[in-house]
Amino acid sequence: MMETLLFLATPFAACVILVLILCYFGNHILSRGVIFVDIAVAQVAALGTMIGILLGASEGSLFSLLISLGFTLIIVSAFAVSKFQHKELSQEVIIGIIYCMALAIAYLLVDSVPGGSNFVQKTFTGAILWVTWSDILKTGLLFAVVGIVHLLIYQKTLAITENRKSEMTAAAVRLYDLIFYITFGFVVVESVKIGGIFVVFMFLIGPAAIAMFLASTWRMRFLLSWSAGLVGSFFGILLSYKFNFPNGPTIVCILGAMLLTTALVSRKRVNQTSNT
Amino acid sequence: MEALLFMSAPFVACLTLIGIHGYFGIHVLKRGIIFIDIAMAQIAALGVTFAFIFHIDHESPWTYPVSLAFVSLAAWFFSSLKCKQPRICMEAIIGISYAVAATAAVLIIDKAAGSHEHTKEMLIGSILWVQWPEIIKSVLVYSLIGGFHVLFRHKFIPLSEDYEAAIKSGMKTRVWDFLFYLSLGIVVMHSVRIGGILIVFAFLIIPSSISALFSTKWLPRIIIGWLTGTVVSLLGLILSWHKDVPSGPAVVLFLGIFLVLAIFARRIIKQKVTQGAS
Numbered sequence: 001m002m003e004t005l006l007f008l009a010t011p012f013a014a015c016v017i018l019v020l021i022l023c024y025f026g027n028h029i030l031s032r033g034v035i036f037v038d039i040a041v042a043q044v045a046a047l048g049t050m051i052g053i054l055l056g057a058s059e060g061s062l063f064s065l066l067i068s069l070g071f072t073l074i075i076v077s078a079f080a081v082s083k084f085q086h087k088e089l090s091q092e093v094i095i096g097i098i099y100c101m102a103l104a105i106a107y108l109l110v111d112s113v114p115g116g117s118n119f120v121q122k123t124f125t126g127a128i129l130w131v132t133w134s135d136i137l138k139t140g141l142l143f144a145v146v147g148i149v150h151l152l153i154y155q156k157t158l159a160i161t162e163n164r165k166s167e168m169t170a171a172a173v174r175l176y177d178l179i180f181y182i183t184f185g186f187v188v189v190e191s192v193k194i195g196g197i198f199v200v201f202m203f204l205i206g207p208a209a210i211a212m213f214l215a216s217t218w219r220m221r222f223l224l225s226w227s228a229g230l231v232g233s234f235f236g237i238l239l240s241y242k243f244n245f246p247n248g249p250t251i252v253c254i255l256g257a258m259l260l261t262t263a264l265v266s267r268k269r270v271n272q273t274s275n276t
Numbered sequence: 277m278e279a280l281l282f283m284s285a286p287f288v289a290c291l292t293l294i295g296i297h298g299y300f301g302i303h304v305l306k307r308g309i310i311f312i313d314i315a316m317a318q319i320a321a322l323g324v325t326f327a328f329i330f331h332i333d334h335e336s337p338w339t340y341p342v343s344l345a346f347v348s349l350a351a352w353f354f355s356s357l358k359c360k361q362p363r364i365c366m367e368a369i370i371g372i373s374y375a376v377a378a379t380a381a382v383l384i385i386d387k388a389a390g391s392h393e394h395t396k397e398m399l400i401g402s403i404l405w406v407q408w409p410e411i412i413k414s415v416l417v418y419s420l421i422g423g424f425h426v427l428f429r430h431k432f433i434p435l436s437e438d439y440e441a442a443i444k445s446g447m448k449t450r451v452w453d454f455l456f457y458l459s460l461g462i463v464v465m466h467s468v469r470i471g472g473i474l475i476v477f478a479f480l481i482i483p484s485s486i487s488a489l490f491s492t493k494w495l496p497r498i499i500i501g502w503l504t505g506t507v508v509s510l511l512g513l514i515l516s517w518h519k520d521v522p523s524g525p526a527v528v529l530f531l532g533i534f535l536v537l538a539i540f541a542r543r544i545i546k547q548k549v550t551q552g553a554s
Contacts, residue, residue: 035367036311088305088488092367093481096310097535100478104528107400107474108521198375205368205375249379256376263357 004241011237011247014131014139018191018203019229021143024150025184026208027221028161034091038204040099041188042197045072047106050113072185075102080181081174126196128247139190146183153179158218199248203229206255213266232258283513286523289406289414289470290513293479294505296418296463299425299498301484303456306436309366312457313480315374316464317473318381319350321398325381343465351457355450400524401472404516414466421459432456433494471524478528479505486538504534 029037048071049064057064079094150157156168156176165173191200207225215221236251304312323346324339332338350373357369425432431452435442443449467476483501491497512527519526 030365030368033308033365033367035365035371086488089485090308092308092310093305093485096477096481097485097532100474100481100528101532103399103474104478104525104532107525108529111521198379201371201375205371209368209372245383249382252375252379253383256372259372 008237008241010131010133010136011128012233013133013136014128014194015233015237015251016230017136017140017143018195018200019207019226019233021147021187022191022200022203023207023225023229024147024222025187026204026206027211027218027225028157028180029204030208030212031161032091034095035205036092036099037095037184038188038192038200039197040095040102041072041076041185042192042200043099043102043106044075045069045189045192047102047109048072050106050109053113054109069186069189072189073182076181076185077178080177126192126194126199126248128195128199131194135194139194142190143187146187149179149183196248198252202252202255206252206259207232210259210262213262228255228258279517283517285406285408285411286403287509287513289403289411290475290509290527291506292411292415292418293467293471293476294483294502294509296422297467297476297479298483298501298505299422300460300463301480301482301501302487302494302497303432303436303460304480305484305488307366309370310481311367311374311477312370312460313464313467313476314473315370315377316347316350316461317398317468317476318374318377319346320461320465320468322346322377322381322384325384329384344462347461347465348458351454351461354457355453398468399472400474400522401468401470402524403471403475403527404523406470410470414470417466418463421463424459428452475524475527478531482528482531482535486535489538489542504531508534 029035045068048068049059051071052064052067053059055067057067075098079091079098153176156172157180159165159167160173160176160180168176188200191203195203207228208221210228211221211224215224232255233251236254237247239245239254240247240250304310320343323343326346327336327339327342332342353373354366354369357366431447434445435447435449435452435456439449442452464476467479471479483504484497486504487497487500490500508530509527511530513523515521515530516523516526
């Protein structure tokens with residue numbers, strides 16, 4: 001029993017730090033309607049790694065890490081700063097285009113990079129079960145720094161998400177958006193290494209959507225999404241251990257089921273209140 | 277001459293794809309459901325995996341109806357949720373369905389050997405090796421669906437333009453919404469088999485983005501999309517033939533280049549117009 005608990009403590013701790021940071025970002029992402037931004041960022045980072053290897057960096061070295069991160073941050077900053085305005089070409093469309101261009105270029109390079117297709121595939125599966133305490137500590141520290149930055153700009157970010165842009169100058173909006181997306185880029189690249197793309201996506205959107213069904217104030221939305229994320233991870237890890245399922249997919253499916261239940265229950269409630 | 281013969285099937289396949297997706301892309305952009313095709317493809321693939329439990333092989337004729345059933349279920353789900361919960365945008369629901377469908381397949385059968393190759397095939401496809409019977413089958417399906425959409429264009433187009441107004445006009449929005457998602461789902465099922473998700477996604481989003489820069493009317497936008505699609509398919513396939521690179525990504529690359537050119541062209545036109553006015 002004790003042994004099991006110890007064995008499951010690391011993946012759960014990994015989930016806790018992911019949930020804490022991703023559910024915060026998720027509420028903003030959902031309200032801004034840029035749902036697939038994390039998948040695009042992960043794809044750009046994978047392309048960055050491949051470019052690094054083409055430039056002669058060996059896989060896993062600091063140089064390759066810096067190139068990948070640098071490349072990702074350039075693309076993300078360009079996205080944040082450009083503020084391309086068009087009625088039909090929403091930010092989500094731009095994200096879709098960035099995603100498919102990054103994927104296409106990665107596959108054009110695949111044959112020139114040794115083991116190329118692995119870099120695209122690697123983003124799909126995470127390694128929650130295999131994280132070590134030192135991974136958790138390192139990632140936790142990085143996320144803590146990001147968290148502190150966001151505490152400092154909490155009101156500004158909220159104003160941009162709620163589209164109250166008249167309160168700020170155009171330059172300020174760009175600056176705070178740049179900080180938002182750069183920190184988000186860091187968080188996604190690190191989280192995808194641990195959880196894989198689907199877990200990260202679900203932690204971002206799932207709990208935030210559950211909270212949106214049930215609460216209207218930001219404070220309640222953050223609290224509810226954190227709780228939902230933690231509950232989902234806890235049962236996900238427990239079930240995957242009991243029935244020998246892979247971790248990540250179990251967590252994703254449980255959070256999906258939780259969201260579906262919430263949607264159905266709150267729909268009923270809406271119907272009832274509108275009847276009375 | 278040999279190259280021409282070899283390239284004719286992939287080129288016709290590209291034209292078929294651009295024909296139907298150039299139209300659907302405008303709907304997708306207007307509704308803001310950018311990643312719908314990836315979700316639908318994943319749900320259809322989940323159907324294939326589900327059939328696998330009952331020992332129905334990939335090649336079996338039963339895979340198709342099972343996939344179709346999954347796509348219909350998803351279409352019903354998307355169309356019934358939309359009316360009730362405007363607070364949560366459709367794109368989020370689509371994204372979550374995508375994540376759940378992708379991971380549920382992993383839970384059903386633990387990753388089998390060679391699944392990496394399978395993911396790669398689903399992503400980038402192999403349009404270079406497409407066979408004529410597959411193309412003819414798709415052309416038939418697309419024509420039926422396209423004809424259906426032309427016939428009921430007074431339903432489908434207003435529904436994508438303004439959902440609230442469509443409800444007020446007394447249209448049976450849930451039924452038409454279901455038919456929209458179902459037809460798009462069937463199209464995606466076939467297209468992914470021909471070209472892979474990447475090219476389908478690009479054909480859906482990029483030509484309609486380019487045409488959005490120049491026009492707001494449906495017919496000119498469809499024509500702009502078709503023209504761009506034809507030119508990039510030709511360029512992409514030529515590049516792929518000469519440089520021996522995968523053809524899907526090559527076509528997508530040219531689509532991206534054309535989009536950037538289109539953005540610059542629009543800037544220049546705008547400047548000329550404002551100069552002319554002053």
